Amino acid sequence: MAPEPIKPGIKAEQSTTPTPSEDPSQTEETTLVSALSLLHQMHQKLALLRESIPHMVQPIMKASAYPTPETLFDDFSKRTLKASEDLVEFTKLVSDGKWIFDKASNSRRENGVEGGEVKRWKSSAPTPHYLKDITEGTEGVGRDKEAKKEEEEERKERKRLEAERNKEKELEIMEVKELESEDVRRRIIEEFKKEHGDLEVTSEEDGKVLKVAIPKPVGLTFSIEMPQATAESNRYIVTLTTASYLHILVLRSVTTRPNAGSLKYLLDMIATYKTIYKTKCNKCNKLTQGPKADLPVIRRLKRTAKLVQKESKEDGGSSQENDKMDTTGDGKTVKSAKDANPKIKKEPEEQKPTEENDGADDVAEIELVEEFWVTYHEGCAA
Known part of the structure; x- marks a missing residue:
């Protein structure tokens, strides 16, 4: 098939010296x-347009934050323009x-495609035939076999990990529904600074922006707008100073996060x-x-509970020491469900061994709670 000539809009450079062909x-x-x-x-512009309406109506959603209707209208006009x-x-x-x-x-x-229309490409679509042809040959076949073996x-490893995760019971994250006070915010920020000293945390506009x-x-x-006492929502609004493709994906994940009224949840998510x-x-x-090599930008906090064997005092020390365990994610200790969340009650099966055991050497089961952050691609989380 002969190649088509360059369409209008792409100007070919005129050469002063003749070429044979x-x-x-x-x-x-x-x-x-x-x-x-x-x-x-086009893709970059379209991604920015998806954020234009939330950005445009933001003054209306926070009308009480403006001193006069004129300033509100001026800000709204600029965003609309x-x-x-x-x-x-x-x-x-x-x-x-x-x-x-x-x-x-x-x-x-x-090429014989019926209708000839260009359909939307999906990363999960089958590999086109022209890409399969590239892998033909001795070296290509060898690489395919190795790739299939690795896959x-x-x-198998994913199935094994999934089976292990199925043994755990996922718990609900308590959502912050009330507006957090200044003292609570100050304490959360100070603890965050101590835990993440490599991050630069500054307060601007008299504490209205973090x-x-x-x-x-x-x-x-990240710029975090602190909800004021007169605000109708306790949601923390987040913006980014740049608008690259990666930053847009990150901002979309942060904007759609659960528990949007919790400053601790937001800061811990940013740290990931x-x-x-x-x-x-x-x-x-x-x-x-x-095809664009997207990174896994979605972050979600998980809380799970599982039954583990609790050793006796002679074998494993006191019960308080056995009620804690280290996690590999953030190094924090994970307490039992009763200590970590007073609203979580133990099942009768968990207390039954304690009632039946008369000796101190018997082994009982306790429920341990673990919190950790999970990461997904946008395609995997859908």
């Missing part, structure tokens, strides 16, 4: 690179890139992004996913 494959490659660049710009400008820029990009979709449709029709081992900066190579700076380039997804056990 132009390489068609080189021309096609130049066209594809230009098309990918334009599609990448910015959203309109972004929409115009995106529309212009789509208009300039119409030739890309036409070229893709024509190519699909020439099989990873699948900034948490994660140093490079992550380079994320220190290892964003190292932490793998808890579901697929991979660091990157999809």
Whole structure:
């Protein structure tokens, strides 16, 4: 199939020296690179447009925070104008890139695809035939066998880990529904500073905004707006100073977090992004996913309870010492359900061995509670 000429919008450079012939494959490659660049710009603009409406209506949601209606209207007008400008820029990009979709449709029709329409690509879709052809040959087959073997081992390991997790009982995280007081916030911030000394935590605008900066190579700076006493919601609103593709994914995860009225939950969640380039997804056990190599940005706090054997005083010390265990995630001690959450009651089966045991050497079962953060790709969490 002969390559199609470059569409209007990509200007070919005029050469002053004549050339014997132009390489068609080189021309096609130049066209594809230009098309990918334009599609990448469209994707970035579209991602920003998804946040435009929440950003635009924010003054209305926090009308009580403005001293006069004029200042509220002025802020709302600026945000609305910015959203309109972004929409115009995106529309212009789509208009300039119409030739890309036409070229893709024509190519699909020439290759026998019925209708020729360009369907939405999904990372879970089967591998196209032209990618399968690349892996043919002796070395390709060998790599395929090794990859299949590794995938099989990873699948077995995931099943084993899932079976172990099924033995645990997930507990509900207590949600903060009331507005946290200044003293509570101050205590939470001080404890967070002591625990995460490598993060820069600063207060601005007379304590109305808290900034948490994660140093490079992550380079994320979160701005947290403290809800005031006159606010209708106790939700902590978070923004980021930059708008790269990775930062948009992170901000989307933080914005949709549960327990949005808890400052401790939010700060602990932000701290987990220190290892964003190292932490793998808890579901697929991979660091990157999809054609754009997305990182696992979703963070969720889990609380689980499981029954473990409690040794006697002669074998394992006092009961208070056995009611605690170390976790591998954050190094914090995990207490029994009764100590960690007074509202959690032990099941009758847990107390039964204690009632039946008359000797001090008998072994009983106690319920231990463990808290840890889990990480997912957006595709794995769906």
